[in-house]
Amino acid sequence: MSTFLPLVEKSSEELVEPLLRIGPVVVPYQPHSSDPLPSRTYLLIDPNTPISSEEILSELDAGVEKVIVSPKLAKELLNHVPAQRLALLLDASNFSAVSDTVRNAVTGVILKMPTADIDFITSVARFFASCTVYVLSAAHTPPTTASIRQLRTVGASFVIPSSQLTIGPSSGSQINISDAFTAPITSDRKDGLFPTVVCDETGHSLGLVYSSVNSIKESIVTGKGVYQSRKHGLWRKGETSGATQDVVSIRLDCDSDSLEFKVVQHGAGFCHLERQSCFGAVGGITALENTLLSRLESSPEGSYTSRLFNDPGLLRSKIMEEADELCQAASPEDIAFEAADLFYFALTKCVAAGVSFADIERSLDHKAKKVVRRPGNAKPQWSASVAASSSKPPLSSEPPSANDEIISMRTFDLAAIEAEERLQLLRRPVLKSDEMMAKVRPIVEDVRIRGDAALLELTAKFDKVTLDATVIFPPFSPSSMELDDEVRVAIDKAYHNIHKFHNAQADRSTLVVETTPGVVCSRFARPVARVGLYIPGGTAILPSTALMLGIPAQVAGCKEVVFATPPRPDGSISPEVMYVAHLVGATAIVKAGGAQAIAALAYGTETVPKVDKLFGPGNQWVTAAKMLVQNDTDALVSIDMPAGPSEVLVIADHTANPAFVAADLLSQAEHGVDSQVVLLAVDLPAERLEAIEQEVDKQAKALPRVDIVRQSIAKSIIVKTTTVDEAIEFSNDYAPEHLILHLENASDRVAHIDNAGSVFVGPFTPESCGDYASGTNHTLPTNGYARQFSGVNTQSFQKHITSQEITAAGLKELGPVVATLADCEGLAAHANAVRIRLREMQ
Template sequence: MFVVESNQVPEPDSRMTIGGPVLVTGSCVGGYRANGLGHGVWATVTVADGDSTDEVTDKAVALLDAGFDKVCLQLNSSRSLAAAASIAQAYPQRIALRLWNGDSTSLSKLASVSPFAGQLHAVILAVDSLSAPGVAALVAECPKSTRLVLDIGGSAVDYSDIATVSKTGASLLLRDSVLGYTADSPTATIEPGRAFAACLNTDRPDGLFATVIVDEQRTALGVAYSSVESIAESFRTATGVYQSRSRGGLWVKGLTSGATQRVFRIDADCDKDALQFVVNQQDPGFCHLNTRTCFGPDSGITALEATLRSRRANAPAGSYTARLFNDTNLLHAKIIEEASELCEATDKDEIAWEAADLIYFALVKAVANGVSLADIEGHLEKRAKKVTRRAGDAKPGALEKIAAAAASKTGQDKVVSATTTAAPAAQPAVIEKQEIKLRIHSHSSLSEDEKSALLQRPILDLKEISSRVTPIVQAVRERGDDALVELTAKFDNVKLTSTVLKAPFPQHLIDEVKPAVKAAIDVAFANIAAFHKAQVSDSTLSVETMPGVVCSRFSRPIDRVGLYVPGGTAILPSTTLMLGVPAMVAGCKEIVVASPPRKDGTPVPEVVYVADKIGAGTIVLAGGAQAVAAMAYGTKSVPKVDKIVGPGNQYVTAAKMALQNDTQAMIAIDMPAGPSELLVIADNDSNPAYVVSDLLSQAEHGVDSQVILVAIAPTSEFLAAIQHELATQGEALPRRDIVRVSISKSYILTVESRDAALEFSNKYAPEHLILHIEQPESTIPQIQNAGSIFVGPWSPESCGDYASGTNHTLPTYGYARMYSGVNTDTFLKHITSQTLTMEGLDLLGDTVTTLAEIEGLEAHRNAVAIRLKDIRAKKI
């Protein structure tokens, strides 16, 4: 392509008027932005009389730091030569040489600058003629890694000259005075678009060029065709103009649909027979189907930016993204939180997950302030062009904070700075912490949209989660035990040769359980068993619906069940009890327990103890989607089950929900689930310490947990006491860092009456509902939606979690509107039967034949009619 010589830097936001690099001859360091139009800007280094070699070098470096792609030095002095050699060695391919006058016949002078071999981007050489043989000879002399640019001075050139030079592999230097449009400049004789097209080649009979259209992030939007005329028009208007093959003539993209394109850049491929248009595409997109691309839905970070822009303009009421746009403090807290979690992540998958979270919230911040991905990439490109670098050290105190956080996690008493010097005792490092405090909303002052927003749980990106679960499930289905071993090593950081224990389980593991813990488990076991046995009916329901027609219903246990017991941040033998006892009571023939191993590869002893008590035949030492998939499909060592029951994180839930729809797996599940949640209704007579202890008992489950206090006509003193207890009790907890995050997603809602509190609770449908009010039993008839209710100040949720007898595996995320918690019926199926006598069929038969006839099912009608004929023949 050609090179344009100009005495000014092109404006980044002006229309596109160039088709190649711009060589700027003036000194204009401060006026350039890296994300401007065109194909790069080169800057000429001005060498003044008296400049030393170092001063010339400093000027060149300053231009590169300013964002110029290349710097050009004219070799008219030894200082320029030395400076050019220094820059070429330090910054290869960032320098062009302009040979002085008199070197117009050959490149022999390059011999005197041999230190530049392989380091030069370009040589600009003055010539007298553009004859094809002469240009070809010069190209042959020029080093292959160096671009040859020919300068014919003030001589007139035309499009054939541009084509001749381009075909040899060289480039022609054009003055901007002759490059332009006659309507804009009386001296313009060469149109940029036609000059660009003159450099292209095509072997198509129609003379067109295949054209790929991409956005600023180089995501392919579609394919079109370009002609010399359409290229010229695109350059002239800086809009997407292509050649229509079906209708003939030019096709201006978006002229009728409004989906216009602004063209930022046009490139030719290496063979100069295909083009790439870099455009800013307006909604709804490039495709005639009103999608952004012709290659299916967009994905990745560009799709996220488009979604956020759409949400910014018209966010659904109550959506989490709308909250982020409207609540700057929440957004900033999330950015800080996710940055911290990314710093703490160690596993490859965890790092990717946390980085994705941080990118999401950072992009929300950008979109909220009108900053695009193109803006961000422009700054990255400008930084990449800088040749002088800052040290990159952290701000004062930052490294000490990180060290202090690490020390607090490992129990160290001293904080060590980045220089390994102990921090002075008088100036301990301080870690900034978010206060454990609940936001307060007044129900009476909220709009309907704001009230609806309060019913929303922390958003789970199920599409993204499912995309990560699917390959895990597929790996287990295809490779069985081998995949399970590999995935356990990857996600649980434990290398095992087998992930399965068969009953009888090793006695030494059971013996690890302390006697006091065994006693506690035994009491809980007895209570849970008593409550769940009472749910079983051994009798058969039998109803005579009409004389001679008896309908019955009876239960049978599900043969094979899988119990998922989470590991992660807490050891949960209580979940093994809550799942295993009702399965045992129901009479399931085969019970499989899946739970992640400890770091040494062994199972949690308390889980083994309970598994032994409930009669489990297999323990699978694995967690996550891989454990769920192993139980669903079965492997050589893991028995296939008919139903999978148990709580888990979003990956476990996504795997359960996907597998219940997989006909190859053929399983049922207990319920969909989300993070743990709790709603407390309290009045001014309640004990703030008790109320807060209940809130914190669920807030410590995980960072996605949500707890809500619905306060009935609270006094300011009551609310202050709640906040005080939160700070005091919360800061004293070992899991306070988890609490700090979950509390930030929680709130207090003040309401005017008990009825208003119960109405909100029914809409929210909490997993756990605690009634800290006077005469709480009287409100139970009004409660329609809740997983489990804890009545009065002496019924903490913790008792239900462990040992009162009710089950703690409950519907979350609002599913309490339509699901029950785990119970004995979870592990039973019900079968119906019917017995008809001859007289009964005679009474019912005409009803059946009439209905079957209406539905057009003749075989159904005949199965009854043939019998009725015999019955009624006997009556004659």
């Protein structure tokens, strides 16, 4: 509650600024006036002034804090204006005629009365129990500080016309505004000073100081931070250091014995140690704003923020990207994470434009004052794109979305683009590996430290399944593997083909080479003893991945084969995966998914067996966890490869069937929203390319996972090339996980492929065959890693040991060479191990 409310008349403009530092001001409504109203205004509407409800609402929308109106007008407004924005103007004589409805719809009453009669005011205050009562007396002299104090004891304040206020000394006809403001202050200190909290515009505390009536008076009038030093008298902040302050507001606390100064701090900061705050570093948005401001002032070489300041296009894209990610985030942790990213980029834009966080807060406060509600619908371009990118990936049982927007890829012409743009096209949609690592680390740590208890809790949290135990061991019950005959036969056939191809890959023979007479070197393979196989199960259950990982493990002879896969909502594992586990001889199945499953396999828990090598694809959580644990030497675990979202690159020439091409592209686009598919169109006439695009749109819309496809196709590209060689060169640079050749004489082109996970040759080789049943493995390097990694194969489950045996004659021949090289490296013990034998033989 304000100590008093000033009623500002036209002639008193010089008082407005000091008055606004200590509270709102009452301004009489002037019809047709175009003068801007002060920022904190209570608009007093005389009952005789004509004004409509709509005009009042627009004044409130424009930022007026409260309107003070007659009971009649209040009745018209009460359904449109919140009570805290509405006050009544009443004659003392008729206050009790106010209806209950009106009384409950306001929070303030301005009581006009001849003189301030305290008993009468007390009964009015009781009648309007939930309102602040202000007294506008008809007296020609101002209230005294004593009467201001007295009125406060019954919870009321004076409205004082500005003609009775002054910034000069108080007199019989005028009261100094500081005297009026400080009238109710009491000090419980011996020195009579008032503890004063100083904070910045956003409310962060800068320090604690003391004020006196004199220092307050000077601050109110000058608008500068002035306090009372307990040793040195009046303390004009910054007078010597230059760290001055502009006062934004001064408030009394609830029991009028301390103050809050809100200031704009200049210079090195408030603290004498040249820090912003005496209480140490600030965090959060204020810290971010400070960092951004200092980057703007002097950008360190290579600073990402300065790159953003200098590249509005990049900043714009990042804001859009982060906004989209925030919309997609679902868990409270993800939402906080993505919102923080968005705030960072948004504040970067503001700081670059000279907009402070306090400006943003002012704008928020201003918007909060709007009383006329708008429908709040999104602009057409946004409502359309939001519909196109529904954040929830549908399960396969969900009906296709009814959205009619065309599902299309972006098209580029290799002949028309610069080298830099070609490089961009070779990149995958951005995967934020650093951010994922930060999110995954606590999950992995939790499982490492707390084992099964953490695993069960995380499964309940992320997979919404409460389990008693996580691991199941063979023999698996027949009921857990019950399948349709058709599915069983299909799995058996796929098992046969994959087994046949992977069996042929096994390295079973020993390589023996005599490098020098009497020096025989050999190499032989051994299985990795304990392997962990991750079978994804988030948006689709993938028994095919169980086959692709389980079969080579079985062929290689791994002793422990531990499956991990997310449980279904009822806590069980799909019968298809159970059946494959049985076929490949899995030794345990961990019912867990995501990063927590990877951590359990890497470190082991009370019930989950620890493994030596991890295999399998998965979403970002799985991939990040695999990367994390392989870098922890304590885990002593390796991984198959850095895997990522599925992808395909199709090279198509005039012989390609548009429907086949589209179907192949969509077969990978349906995997997940991060998947990317690429079409290289070799010298295709426009109508041929259009036919492919139409097929993509038509076939996509008929898919149950169309909402996923919309998002992955939006990240996908068509690149027009002139020749097949150009297309193959682009493909080798892109290094796709899957490469499909819809080309004339396709098999002749395979010799030119240098980088790809797996190649599918000719019109009748859909990639799906490799995914399920032809025999090749579908766990393949993505994200360009086909440049240096092979897909999973039998030898991924084997490691090689070398051995050698040297005869005495062989050592006589080789020994001097070894001793010379050891001497050369200064490793005498190495040389000695040879010479000691050579001497023995002499």
